[in-house]
Each structure stands twice: as C-alpha cells, then as structure tokens.
Amino acid sequence: MNNIMTIDLEDWYQDVDFKNWKNYEDRILQNTNKLLSLLDEANVQATFFVLGYNAERFPELIENICDKNHEVAMHGYDHTPLFMQTPQKLENDIRKTLKILKHITNDEIIGYRAPWFSVVKETFWAIDILKKYFEYDSSIYPTRTPLYGIPKAPRFPFRFSLSDPTKMGAKGLLEFPPATYEIPIFKRKIPVAGGFYLRLFPCSFSKYFIEIINENQQPAVCYLHPWEIDPQQPKIRSYKWWHYYNLNKTEKTFKRVLDNFTFVSIKDYLASEHIENIECINDLW
Template sequence: MINIMTIDLEDWYQDVELKYWHHYEDRIVQNTNKLLTILDETNAHATFFVLGYNAERFPELIENINDKNHEIATHGYDHTPLLKQTPTKFEKELTKSIKILERITKEKIIGYRAPIFSIVQETSWAIDILKKHVKYDSSIFPVKTPLYSNPNGPRFPYRLLSLDTKMDGEGDFFEFPPATYRIPILRKNIPIAGGFYLRLFPYRWIKYGIERINKEKQPAICYLHPWEIDPKQPKIKSYKWWHYYNLDKTEKRFRRLLRDFKFISIKEYLEYK
C-alpha cells in the first residue's frame, strides 16, 4: 500500500500576522534541508505546498526540492486564511503564486492547499476558482474542530464537484483529504494526518489509524511543517501551547512514520492511478 506525504512549506513565524514577519529569524532553509535528508533516507517523495512569499525569497530551495523529484504545489501567496479573503483577491494571489513557482520549476503547478485547511462552507466559492487553475486540492479536512468544519466530507481521494460532494463524483478535479480515523460506533472522524496530531497523539495511534485506512485499500494523506522538527525555534507570546507541543519528539516520530509506510507525492499518485 502506498500513502501520500505532503509538506506545507512555511517558516515557524508564518502563523502570525504578515506585518510582523520581518521581525523574525528565518529557519526554513535549514529545517527543509533536514526534512529532505530524512525523506531521502527512506526514498520517500512528498508534495510540497509552497507559499509564493517563500519561493520569491528562497528560489534555490524550491529548485533543490524539485530536483529531488518531490512535487512543488502551491499554498497560496502569504498564508492569509480564505475566511479573510475575497474571491477576487484569492484568484489573484493563487495565480501570482503559481506563476512564481512555474518560473522556478519550469513545470506546471497542478495542486493547491489552503492555509490552515480553510476550505469550509463559507469559503466554498474557492473550489470553482481552483478548478480553473489547478487539477487538485488538499484542503478539505473531514473533521469538526474549532478550525475546520467538514465532518461529513469523504475521507479518501475523490472527484470534487462542490463542498457537498459526499463521495467520488464526476469530473477531473480531485480532492485529497488529510487522513482521519473514523471511530466505529460514534461515526466521528479524528484527525491523524500528521502535524499537530503527530505531536499530540502517541505514535502507535497514528500507525494504527493509517493501517486501518490502508486496510480499506486507500492511501493516508499525511502532512508536516518544516518548523515542527525544530525544537530550538524562538518562543513568542502570541503563539499558543500547541505550536510548541512535543517539538522535540516530532523528528523521531516522522522518521518512524517514513520507515513504517511507503510515501509518494500526490502527482505521483495521480500518475500511478
């Protein structure tokens, strides 16, 4: 069974407001290089959802990732959640970020992930815009938490028509929902896709959850941020505890994940299908 690894390429400070970013130390290059080494060790490939802002500042880093046969996709330009955007602004930033990435990779960009998985009911207008510019999205987290609210969304890759799509539909636009574990009797989805959840839950839960997904002959779609393997990053007051929780354990868990399962990028998965 194969699974899908994705990396949201952003620095440790990029969840604070854009106007403060320039105050903080860049650690994205060193952390991403470390991630690339770890991925190499198990011959794993990943899709990197890159912020246009970061690509403009570190084009060699993006080139380096692309040269290692990982996929470059877009995470928008400056990490503004969709709830704070208008359709016009969203489309402008999306096309801007795609152009920056295509100039660097000289390849077509076909995938998108919204900042903090922010495609929800109120921002479902984004789907029709995405269909015009890319082939797939990976932002609809089928869980209910204070951040996301798509508890009834499909749990496995599917053809997406609108946010109300309940199963694999028609068309050639795909959705790759981050991995969840479905509690049998409660019929509730628990996020297990990586990132904060890889830091929060015991590793054996994550492993069990992915095994369950693979038992259904489906890939688990996992994710991580480069800053999550960096316990030495600065501490800032505006961040809540969850940003820093178990950062010193992530690298070890990520390595185990890559040893226990085989991972490829979304682009490879689409070609392989």
C-alpha cells in the same frame, strides 16, 4: 499500498504571526534541508505546498526540492486563509503565486492546499476558482475543529461535482482529504497523522491509524511543516500552546512513520493509481 506525504512549506513565525514577518529569524532553510535529508534517507518523494512569499525569497530552496524529484504545489502567496479573501483576491493570489512557482520550477503546478485548510462551507465559492487553475486540491478536512473542517466530506480521495457540470467540467475537482480516523459506533472523525495531530498522539497510535486506513485500501494523506522538527525555534509566550507541543518528539515520529509505510507525492499517486475509479459526489453537507 501507497500513502501520500505532503509538506506545507512555511517558517515557524508564519504560523505565529499574520503580518510582521520581517521581525523574525528565518529558519526555513535549515529545517527544510533537514526534512529533505529525512525524506532522502527513506527514499520518499513528497508534495511540497509552497508559499509564494517563501519561493520568492528562497528560490534555490525550491530548485533543490525539484532536483530531488519532489512535487512543488501551491499553498497561496502569504498564507491568508480563504475566509479573509474574496473571489477576486483569491484569483490574484493564485495568479501571482503560479507565476513565481512556474518561473522557478519550469513546470506546471497542478495542486493546491488552502492556508489553514480553509475550504469550509462559508468559503465554498473558492471551489470554482480552484477548478479553473488546478487538477487537485487538498484543503478539505473531513472533520470538525474550531478552525476548519467539513464533517460530512468523505475521508478518502473523491471528486466533487457541483450541480452545474458546465462550470466544473464533467469530472469535478479531485480532492485529497488529510488523514482521519473514524471512531467506531460514534462515527465521529478525528484528525490523525498530520501536523499537530502527529505530535499529539504516541507514534504507535499514528502507525495504527495509517494501518486502519490502508486496510480500507485507501491512502493516508499525511502532512508536516519544516518548523515541526525544530525544537530550538524561538518561543513566543503569548502564542498558542499547540504550536510548540511535543516539537522535540516529531522528528522521531516522522522517521518511524516514513520507515513503516510507503509514501509518494500526489503527482506520483495520480500517475500510478486508478483515479478514474475515484468516487464523484455532489453533496458535502
């Protein structure tokens, strides 16, 4: 059973501060190289959702990611969430970042993940634009949190088709929702197996959540940031506690997850699975 591993390629301060990035120490090279070694050891190729800003500053890192046969996809230029953008700004952001990434990789970029999983009801205008540029998206978290989520969205890969098929194309946009667990009886979906949630739960829980998803014959879409395996990163006291929570345990959990399941990139998943059978839905609300 193939699961999906994704990495959101950000440095620690890009989650801490929206604007003053030049004031902080860069740790992305050492952390990503460490992450690449862990993926190498487990023989896993992942999808890297890359910020244009980081690709511009560290093109050799992106080349290294490509050389190891990982997929390079897009995470926007500077991590501005969609709720702080307009349709025009988003198109500019996508065009600018695509140019940077294509120049380095010499390849098509077919996937997108919105910063902060910010494809939500208020920003749903973005879907038309994403469909124009990408084959798939991985931004809809089928849960409810204070920051993001569309609780009624399917938990497993789906296509979303708007009522006007001429706008979306006959098939709609392919969506890869991050892994969730549905609590029996309550039917409430909770995020699992990615980022903070991978750090929050004991490793045995993360394994159990992925097993349950695989029992449904579905892939678990997992994600991690390079800074999450870096407990030595600077501490900013005013910053949210969950950024720093359990950083010293992530590497061990990540290794165990990699050792216990099979993971591929989204691009490789699309090439190997029967995606024509993926459910197409019209209504997420």
